[in-house]
Amino acid sequence: MEMVVVAPPAPGKLEDLKRRFFATPLQALLSLISLAIMVFLAWKLLNWAIFSAVFTASGGPEACEAAAGACWSVIAARWRIILFGLYPFEEQWRSALACVSVVVMTVLSCIPAFWTGRRIALVWGTGTALYYLLMKGGVLGLPYVGEEAWGGLALTLFIFVTTCLIGFPLAICLALMRRSELPWISRTTGIIIDGVRSLPLISILFTFAIVLPFALPQWLVGDKLYRVILGSALFFSAYQAEIVRGGMQGVSAGQEEAAMALGMSYWQRIGRILLPQAMRNALPATINQFVISFKETSLVVIVGFFEILASGNAAYGTGEWRFAYVEVYAFIAFIYFVFVFSLSRYGAFLERRMAVGER
Amino acid sequence: MTSTSSKPGGPAVHIENLDKYYGTFHALRKVSLSVERSERIVVCGPSGSGKSTMIRCINRLEQHNGGKITVLGTELNDDVANIDGIRREVGMVFQHFNLFPHMTVLENLTIAPVIVRKVARAEAEATARRYLEKVRIPEQAMKFPGQLSGGQQQRVAIARALCMQPQIMLFDEPTSALDPEMISEVLDVMVTLASEGMTMICVTHEMGFARRVADRVIFMDGGEIVEEAPPEEFFTASRNERTRQFLSQVLGH
Numbered sequence: 001m002e003m004v005v006v007a008p009p010a011p012g013k014l015e016d017l018k019r020r021f022f023a024t025p026l027q028a029l030l031s032l033i034s035l036a037i038m039v040f041l042a043w044k045l046l047n048w049a050i051f052s053a054v055f056t057a058s059g060g061p062e063a064c065e066a067a068a069g070a071c072w073s074v075i076a077a078r079w080r081i082i083l084f085g086l087y088p089f090e091e092q093w094r095s096a097l098a099c100v101s102v103v104v105m106t107v108l109s110c111i112p113a114f115w116t117g118r119r120i121a122l123v124w125g126t127g128t129a130l131y132y133l134l135m136k137g138g139v140l141g142l143p144y145v146g147e148e149a150w151g152g153l154a155l156t157l158f159i160f161v162t163t164c165l166i167g168f169p170l171a172i173c174l175a176l177m178r179r180s181e182l183p184w185i186s187r188t189t190g191i192i193i194d195g196v197r198s199l200p201l202i203s204i205l206f207t208f209a210i211v212l213p214f215a216l217p218q219w220l221v222g223d224k225l226y227r228v229i230l231g232s233a234l235f236f237s238a239y240q241a242e243i244v245r246g247g248m249q250g251v252s253a254g255q256e257e258a259a260m261a262l263g264m265s266y267w268q269r270i271g272r273i274l275l276p277q278a279m280r281n282a283l284p285a286t287i288n289q290f291v292i293s294f295k296e297t298s299l300v301v302i303v304g305f306f307e308i309l310a311s312g313n314a315a316y317g318t319g320e321w322r323f324a325y326v327e328v329y330a331f332i333a334f335i336y337f338v339f340v341f342s343l344s345r346y347g348a349f350l351e352r353r354m355a356v357g358e359r
Numbered sequence: 360m361t362s363t364s365s366k367p368g369g370p371a372v373h374i375e376n377l378d379k380y381y382g383t384f385h386a387l388r389k390v391s392l393s394v395e396r397s398e399r400i401v402v403c404g405p406s407g408s409g410k411s412t413m414i415r416c417i418n419r420l421e422q423h424n425g426g427k428i429t430v431l432g433t434e435l436n437d438d439v440a441n442i443d444g445i446r447r448e449v450g451m452v453f454q455h456f457n458l459f460p461h462m463t464v465l466e467n468l469t470i471a472p473v474i475v476r477k478v479a480r481a482e483a484e485a486t487a488r489r490y491l492e493k494v495r496i497p498e499q500a501m502k503f504p505g506q507l508s509g510g511q512q513q514r515v516a517i518a519r520a521l522c523m524q525p526q527i528m529l530f531d532e533p534t535s536a537l538d539p540e541m542i543s544e545v546l547d548v549m550v551t552l553a554s555e556g557m558t559m560i561c562v563t564h565e566m567g568f569a570r571r572v573a574d575r576v577i578f579m580d581g582g583e584i585v586e587e588a589p590p591e592e593f594f595t596a597s598r599n600e601r602t603r604q605f606l607s608q609v610l611g612h
Contacts, residue, residue, distance in 0.1 A: 252455075252457075254453060254455055254457035255457060255459065257420050257453070257457060258451075258453060258457035258458075258459070258516075259459075260418075260420060260446065261418055261420065261446060261449075261450070261451035261453075261520075262446070262470075262471035262475060262519070262520075262523060263443055263446035263447040263471060263475045263476075263523065264471060264474065264475055265443065265475075268474055268475070272470060272474065273459055276461050277459075277460070277461055280461065354461075
């Protein structure tokens with residue numbers, strides 16, 4: 001006898017909605033009230049942001065005061081300050097190109113086809129060199145612009161990217177040293193990692209920006225910007241090292257034994273067997289750390305840099321636009337959102353990609 | 360570093376008065392064993408008897424604390440070049456397969472020949488496919504280990520070790536983690552290998568396999584080699600009380 005098993009028909013969309021939100025009269029009432037509140041709020045928001053808003057800068061601040069909605073003209077009038085900070089006005093195209101080069105570099109290094117040592121080094125080398133050349137100038141007929149004048153989105157991106165470029169390899173080194181068989185190496189590394197992690201980022205930035213110049217010989221001091229980047233890279237690497245180490249602990253000891261039994265050297269085992277698997281385990285936490293670091297770049301304000309948030313303050317803080325701070329912050333929030341959201345979407349893509357062969 | 364290819368006439372593995380401690384636990388007590396080329400040795404004994412520890416000392420996954428191990432004419436000491444040289448010549452198959460899960464079967468088989476032996480990729484792939492044929496899973500080359508059954512994974516692991524063209528193969532309980540219906544497919548591959556003259560040292564409880572292919576069966580207990588005999592003698596005429604007790608437990612049902 002053959003048995004014919006038929007799955008019950010899947011409920012339609014409408015059926016499902018009814019079951020979830022309108023099962024009892026009370027539930028139906030609550031659903032309707034919530035819906036009304038949501039529609040009301042959405043209407044208010046849209047009305048403020050779009051329907052009653054002023055978009056062009058031509059009318060100046062006065063045009064905004066007459067309108068009931070958002071004053072986007074502040075963005076139209078002041079976007080250059082937000083994106084480029086105090087960078088000289090006529091040279092801001094360089095700052096824009098520098099942003100593009102950093103973004104292109106980041107996007108390229110996210111593409112799996114570029115994940116060979118030579119290609120990634122090429123991408124990063126060209127990207128950072130191009131950024132530096134464009135921003136600093138002094139060659140090829142570009143007027144010189146000192147680091148103290150860099151600002152806005154261009155500075156935020158630069159600090160974030162260099163922090164990761166320095167911090168990530170450092171994190172892997174620290175993680176490997178912490179699992180060293182030599183106790184004096186693993187203990188010292190442990191103390192460094194735990195020490196850095198127990199300090200607030202602000203105090204590290206202060207130390208690198210202001211205290212360090214007194215302790216170092218003159219030729220080693222360098223520009224404040226690079227000291228700050230080093231400080232933030234150190235902070236990043238301390239956290240990331242523990243994430244990588246956690247990923248390594250998820251790789252069974254048998255993996256390294258098998259690699260050893262095949263005659264692989266230490267660096268071959270690390271590079272081909274341990275790290276690829278450890279990074280897969282550590283991926284969600286790593287993306288998290290990147291997102292946190294991106295947002296933490298705003299702390300460099302404290303040591304006198306005009307990254308995007310500080311530039312935003314300057315954009316509305318000049319008297320005539322003083323009332324339009326909500327719009328400026330909304331714009332900056334939107335920029336942060338674009339970057340961070342792309343980052344987490346990319347993380348999700350990587351997880352899907354790496355899930356191949358998991359099971 | 361071709362020092363391992365010296366002395367073609369000597370024994371494949373020569374172990375003398377081997378001592379191994381884990382902390383204060385004395386895992387191996389003055390173990391001595393000599394294995395000739397093309398000889399097939401089966402090592403058995405109750406768990407904790409030191410049999411795995413002993414074969415893991417042969418390719419230095421464990422460091423011995425006393426005594427002397429000579430593999431293919433090279434003595435194992437702290438010299439890293441010696442260790443790497445020996446590991447290239449000694450293949451190992453593990454209880455839990457230990458395939459690299461982030462690589463396809465083919466990549467698992469080619470990575471060591473390519474990066475350790477510096478074989479050209481195309482040649483390594485040809486060799487890999489030949490060995491996959493030999494372990495009877497040529498169609499799985501592009502799959503990931505996680506997509507295979509336990510028996511298939513263990514056969515891939517054997518092929519992976521063979522791709523390095525080793526002179527000696529170590530098997531550390533290769534069938535203990537397998538479902539019963541998959542044991543014979545792995546043992547069949549090992550029997551074929553034995554018939555081709557591979558030097559093999561197998562830690563296993565598969566007494567049927569021992570009877571069929573072993574030149575000598577070694578029984579270990581408490582970190583010592585208790586008995587060493589050809590299979591017929593070992594299974595039928597053992598004089599040792601501990602051996603007889605162990606055999607009755609393994610065979611007695």
